[in-house]
Amino acid sequence: MLPDDEDDKRLMALVAEGDDDALRLLVQRHHARLVGYLRGEVGSQATAEELAMEVFIRLHRAASRWRPEAKLSTYLIHIAHNLVLNEWRRRGRKPTTALEFAAEPGDITQQSARRVAELDEAFQRAIAQLPPEQRTAILLVVQQELPYEDIAEIMGVPVSSVKTWIHRARSRLRELLKDFYGNQ
Amino acid sequence: MDNPNHKTFDQELAASLSRGRFIAVTGFADRVVGAIRSDRRRRVVIRWSSIATAAAACLVAVFTIAAPSEEALNRQTFALVAHDESTQFADLLGASADLSLLSPAVEKSSVVEVLNAPGS
Numbered sequence: 306m307l308p309d310d311e312d313d314k315r316l317m318a319l320v321a322e323g324d325d326d327a328l329r330l331l332v333q334r335h336h337a338r339l340v341g342y343l344r345g346e347v348g349s350q351a352t353a354e355e356l357a358m359e360v361f362i363r364l365h366r367a368a369s370r371w372r373p374e375a376k377l378s379t380y381l382i383h384i385a386h387n388l389v390l391n392e393w394r395r396r397g398r399k400p401t402t403a404l405e406f407a408a409e410p411g412d413i414t415q416q417s418a419r420r421v422a423e424l425d426e427a428f429q430r431a432i433a434q435l436p437p438e439q440r441t442a443i444l445l446v447v448q449q450e451l452p453y454e455d456i457a458e459i460m461g462v463p464v465s466s467v468k469t470w471i472h473r474a475r476s477r478l479r480e481l482l483k484d485f486y487g488n489q
Numbered sequence: 490m491d492n493p494n495h496k497t498f499d500q501e502l503a504a505s506l507s508r509g510r511f512i513a514v515t516g517f518a519d520r521v522v523g524a525i526r527s528d529r530r531r532r533v534v535i536r537w538s539s540i541a542t543a544a545a546a547c548l549v550a551v552f553t554i555a556a557p558s559e560e561a562l563n564r565q566t567f568a569l570v571a572h573d574e575s576t577q578f579a580d581l582l583g584a585s586a587d588l589s590l591l592s593p594a595v596e597k598s599s600v601v602e603v604l605n606a607p608g609s
Contacts, residue, residue, distance in 0.1 A: 325522050332518040337511040344512055354514060361521045362528055421508075428505040448506035479498055 309334065313377040321368040332361055339381055345444045346389045348433050356392065360384045382449065383459045386441060393437050431481040439474035442467050
C-alpha cells in the first residue's frame with residue numbers, strides 16, 4: 306500500500322470529525338487528477354472545476370460512511386463519474402462541441418510544440434465525439450491508468466463490457482483521426 | 490500482426506491524454522473549504538427551520554383543540570342572551586307574581602272596574 310493511501314485514511318477520519326484542515330490537505334492532494342479526468346469528460350475547464358467542487362462536497366457529506374477499504378482516489382473518480390452521468394442527462398447526451406483548450410506556454414513557436422498542441426486538440430475533439438461509455442472507459446484506462454476491475458466497479462458493469470468499450474473507442478478514434486494521421 | 494500505425498496511434502493517444510491527467514487549479518482547496526462551510530451553515534439553518542416549523546405546528550394544534558369552535562361560541566352567546574331575557578321576564582313576572590298572591594283576595598274584574606271608573 307502506498308503511503309498516500311494510508312494517509313488518506315487518516316485524513317478522512319479527521320474530515321468525518323469536522324476537521325477542515327484535513328479536508329484541505331485531501332483536496333490539495335487529489336484535485337489536480339480529478340479536474341484532469343473531468344476536463345476530459347466534459348471538455349470545459351469551468352464545468353470540470355464545478356463538478357470537482359461538487360465531488361468534494363459529496364465526499365465531505367459521506368465522510369462518516371466512507372469505507373477505509375476503498376482507495377480514496379478511486380472513490381473520488383466514482384463520485385465524479387456519477388456527476389458526469391448527471392451532466393450528460395442534463396445536456397441530453399450531446400457531444401461537447403465547444404472545447405476549451407489551453408495552449409502550452411513557452412516553446413509554442415517551435416514546430417514540434419505546435420504539433421503537440423494540434424495533436425492534443427485533435428484528440429480532445431475526437432474523444433468528445435465518442436459515446437459516453439466509451440469516452441469514460443478510454444479516459445479511465447489511458448489517462449487515469451486504472452485497472453479494468455476498478456473501471457468496471459466505477460461504471461457498474463462487467464469487465465468484459467469495459468474491454469469492449471475500450472476496443473471500440475480506440476477504433477472510433479482512429480477513424481476520426483485518420484485524416485490527421487494520413488497527413489503525417 | 491501489429492500495425493505500426495496503430496502502435497504509433499496508441500502511443501500518441503496515451504501521451505496526449507497523459508498530458509491532461511493532472512490539471513492543478515490555484516486556490517482550489519480554499520474554494521472547496523469555503524463551499525463546504527457554506528453548505529454546513531445552510532444545512533444547520535434548514536435543520537433548525539424544520540424544528541421551528543414543527544414546533545409552530547404543534548402550538549397551532551394545541552390552540553385549535555383547546556379553543557371552542559365558532560358554533561359553540563354562538564350557542565353560548567345565544568344561551569346567555571336567552572338567560573338574560575328570561576331574567577328580565579322574570580323580573581316583570583315577579584310583579585305579576587306579587588299580584589297573583591293578591592288574586593285570591595282581589596277579583597280581576599273588580600280591579601278592572603276600579604281602573605275604568607271615572608275619576609280613578
